[in-house]
Amino acid sequence: MLKYAMIGGGPGAFVGAVHRRALMLNGQAKLVAGCFSRDLEKSHAIGAELGLNEDRLYATPEEMARLEAGDIDFAVVVTSNEAHYPNVKSCLEHGIHVMCDKPFTHTSAQAAELVELARSKGLTLGVTYTYAGYPMVRQMKEMIARGDIGEIRFINCEYPQGWLAEMLEATGHIQASWRADPARSGGVLSLGDVGTHVEYLVPHVTGLKLTRLAARLDTLVPGRQLDDNGTILTEYDSGARGMYWYSQAATGMVNGLTLRIFGSEGGLEWHQEDPDHLRHMPLGQPARTIVRGTPDLTPGAQAFSHTPPGHPEGWLLAFANIYTNFCNTIAHGAAPDFPTGEDGLRGVQFIETCLESSRNDTTWIQL
Numbered sequence: 001m002l003k004y005a006m007i008g009g010g011p012g013a014f015v016g017a018v019h020r021r022a023l024m025l026n027g028q029a030k031l032v033a034g035c036f037s038r039d040l041e042k043s044h045a046i047g048a049e050l051g052l053n054e055d056r057l058y059a060t061p062e063e064m065a066r067l068e069a070g071d072i073d074f075a076v077v078v079t080s081n082e083a084h085y086p087n088v089k090s091c092l093e094h095g096i097h098v099m100c101d102k103p104f105t106h107t108s109a110q111a112a113e114l115v116e117l118a119r120s121k122g123l124t125l126g127v128t129y130t131y132a133g134y135p136m137v138r139q140m141k142e143m144i145a146r147g148d149i150g151e152i153r154f155i156n157c158e159y160p161q162g163w164l165a166e167m168l169e170a171t172g173h174i175q176a177s178w179r180a181d182p183a184r185s186g187g188v189l190s191l192g193d194v195g196t197h198v199e200y201l202v203p204h205v206t207g208l209k210l211t212r213l214a215a216r217l218d219t220l221v222p223g224r225q226l227d228d229n230g231t232i233l234t235e236y237d238s239g240a241r242g243m244y245w246y247s248q249a250a251t252g253m254v255n256g257l258t259l260r261i262f263g264s265e266g267g268l269e270w271h272q273e274d275p276d277h278l279r280h281m282p283l284g285q286p287a288r289t290i291v292r293g294t295p296d297l298t299p300g301a302q303a304f305s306h307t308p309p310g311h312p313e314g315w316l317l318a319f320a321n322i323y324t325n326f327c328n329t330i331a332h333g334a335a336p337d338f339p340t341g342e343d344g345l346r347g348v349q350f351i352e353t354c355l356e357s358s359r360n361d362t363t364w365i366q367l
């Protein structure tokens with residue numbers, strides 16, 4: 001059993017508790033320490049709920065990294081975006097492996113520095129692009145790799161949410177407030193929050209490299225400072241083309257991540273809100289639905305699949321699958337099979353490139 005500490009995930013926080021539950025499901029690591037909030041009292045409140053020893057709850061992440069180095073195997077950074085860089089850096093400097101949530105850092109220079117720091121110290125660095133942990137995402141990846149849909153021609157990926165279709169940040173809503181604040185979010189709102197998931201998912205599944213893009217970032221809700229919607233045209237190293245749409249102002253949408261990939265021999269379509277089903281449309285044949293948990297899944301999809309068919313799996317187990325591979329790397333030196341710091345760096349470069357394109361009237365920019 002590995003031992004880990006958490007930075008962020010205090011009272012009222014959204015994703016920290018999800019990481020803790022995923023790591024419980026995964027069963028390879030136990031939470032032993034934390035700096036769950038900038039307010040020590042709040043850290044104590046969560047620590048008590050989780051049954052942690054009081055002397056392993058810290059006032060600052062730096063103090064935690066310094067005093068826990070050697071006693072923990074890894075740290076999980078689930079703070080608001082502005083605190084990712086200093087806290088990942090502090091953990092790496094103290095020789096601690098890190099899993100950080102996305103978007104990785106505010107700038108690509110910061111991300112590159114962290115990647116280099118981890119590399120020079122031989123440490124494992126991951127970024128939780130959660131959707132890579134879904135069995136049917138792995139199924140798509142392995143079907144494409146074995147040529148089931150032929151040569152990819154076009155990719156359409158969309159990620160609409162609707163929870164920011166009103167000025168929630170003006171109401172003091174915790175998660176909306178820092179996401180909509182340029183100084184804390186990193187200069188983008190929805191592009192960092194949901195657009196980066198799209199950026200990671202497409203090359204992960206297709207094996208293609210994004211080479212050029214033209215982006216238009218919109219602010220649909222009056223009074224908002226940052227983007228809450230965006231459309232991006234894409235080109236890849238193979239010559240394939242694509243179109244991304246992300247939004248958090250898509251009124252009524254919940255978490256509509258959808259990936260469609262069209263090749264010379266067939267197409268694939270997956271909806272995150274119906275994660276156990278994958279539509280395969282072979283050229284000239286009737287479309288079929290591939291169901292998670294059935295025996296003809298690809299090996300990677302089988303390995304990510306935990307419940308029988310018809311017994312839905314979802315987000316928590318996708319997080320757990322990412323942690324399984326992360327823990328296997330730390331514990332047994334397994335080859336990294338999870339989103340890494342390099343992937344986090346590419347995500348931040350993507351944000352910077354989209355911003356530049358959008359500011360220049362949606363001009364095409366080479367990556």
Ligand SMILES: NC(=O)c1ccc[n+]([C@@H]2O[C@H](COP(=O)([O-])OP(=O)(O)OC[C@H]3O[C@@H](n4cnc5c(N)ncnc54)[C@H](O)[C@@H]3O)[C@@H](O)[C@H]2O)c1
Nearest residue numbers: 008009010013014015036037038078079080083101102130
């Ligand atoms: N992978 C995913 O699917 C996914 C989903 C949601 C959020 N996220 C990411 O997770 C991160 C957290 O998002 P959230 O919605 O949970 O935010 P949140 O505001 O709900 O929680 C952030 C927590 O971090 C704590 N914190 C902030 N600065 C700190 C510091 N310096 N030291 C210690 N604690 C500190 C806050 O007190 C709070 O408890 C963000 O980067 C977000 O983009 C990822």
